[in-house]
Amino acid sequence: MAEEHSRHCGLVLRTVESGAAAVQSPVAASWCRSALRYGLRPDDRPFVERLDESALRAVREAAGGLPDLAQATLDALFASVGRSGACLLLANGDGIVLDMRTTEAERETFAGHGLAPGANWSEMREGTNGIGTSLIEQRAVTILRDEHFACRNTGVSCMASPIFDPDGHVIAALNVSSARADLGDTALLVAALVQDAARAIERDMFCERFGAARIMLAPAERQGGGPALLAVDRDDLVIGATRAARRQLGFEAGTPLPPRPIGDLLGEPQVQGFEDGDRAVLRQALARAGGNVSAAARLLGIGRATFYRRMERVGMGG
Template sequence: MTARNHTDLVVEQSQSRVATSALTASWRRSMLKHGLDPGDRRQPDRASGAELSQRREAMEEFLRLAGPQLDRLYSLVGLSGCNVLLTDADGLVLDQRVAEADARQFRDWGLWQGANWSEAVQGTNGIGTCLVEGRHLIIHRDEHFSTRNIGMSCIDAPIWGPDGRLIAALDVSSARADQTVHYNRLIGAQVAQTARAIESVFFRASFPDARIVVTGDEAQEAAALLAVDKDDIAIGATRAARRAFGLEREGAIRPRPAADLLGREDDLSGFDRAERAAVTRALTRAGGNISAAARALGVGRATLYRRMARLGLNRK
């Protein structure tokens, strides 16, 4: 598709009252809400060196934890000419992985650290639209709003912080002319998995003294984790877990017994609950070793087995 034809199509679809797809909704936002011109060929805005350093410093721990995951993703897609990017919640690129041979092309396109890829600035694109819609998506070539971006494919997934708020976007962009929709989907699965891994490791690091409970299917798109304290009280939850258990959408959650959230029968009270918490801690510290847990509690193995049975802690 030529640049002229693409511009005409975007304008027509953006002004149409009939077009209702998610893509045309994004085109419409780009043109009508943000006042952008699909034919504008200017590069994305770039943050100054000082602003980029400030943004990176504000997310220093997150970037440190995300780094190894970016490395793994790049090891899978880098040789095929892909650029791995990590942005903040505003669409500003904070970190990336790219081959030296491909660097000039991506720098010319503005897919570089410090570039602003928000939808409000660049129109429909993988990073910006992912952040607006809060979902995993692929923007392939002429699905972009701007004609200057129709030569690239962008595959993105959102990353949610431990407070349930959107914190970043993970992007893999390709400059290959032969990039296919099928190949984009394969990359998309890796992007989603990596975003989930980054979200999980950052959540775990945010609750260093808590026990982390995986509450959902490991194969699902988002990480459903609960942070549980030494008294078996849930004190933190990822966005997926918040949605699953009807918890506060954002911010700190109201502490609740983990047993209540997980649907476990818990008719114990008083000293029984305290004893179960103590036994659970001892077993956890001992890695499930009954003999070691019994020694830590100062009781015999048989006694510990009886108490576990009474407290509903039978283990295979």
């Protein structure tokens, strides 16, 4: 084991010293971040940092409803991968493990690898690894055994995917780890299952956030990237969009989403008349005008004073 660790340490350090390696390989780029940005060495500390129970409770509380909302998806995913001797982890946006699924027979084995609730798997602390690297790069990653940065982590392979909140921020990571040396093509299947589960959690979070709205699919310009969902209110204004939908429609992730008429976003703009329902007409005109009342009134062909009177009549205030 010491000889294997020595070889791995030498490979990592030689790769970091090579100026071209980081450009050629995402794993090498992560190794370089680990060494040069975070100041880590592959033969550093012999254990993974882990929070005590009190600190872990505080981290779980700070995660809000995510752990509870994800329970059904975690159970379903573990039912698919658990019999192969895998460990399922849900971590927060800082890489702290919030929840874990494994068999009792495997629990101690994975704990010996630092895979347990409260463990800190941020890239800043552990270098290249499934959870931490997926959070930093904001994409799904597979880190096989000797692709880990730290020598102590080369006993497992990790398939991970980030989880994005309804505003497009990365807030968590889902990870399946295996200690099997013969994982082979199984890693591809597990990685796909992890990504599907992460997208399911994103969908559930979005639907919970916009429970009173109508949920629609955005036009699918390309495959993959998660659920492209829109939340539309009773006046046909889009009030929410998932990260994939924002990307397709040109909205920046993590920024406030200005209400827009659904027809405008779908390429079917319509300026309705008041007979179609005053409230919806007024709100859509305001949305198109960026909140400028005078411009909205001009769109409808009425005066500003008339626009205000109609706002008051439908309870929109002055």
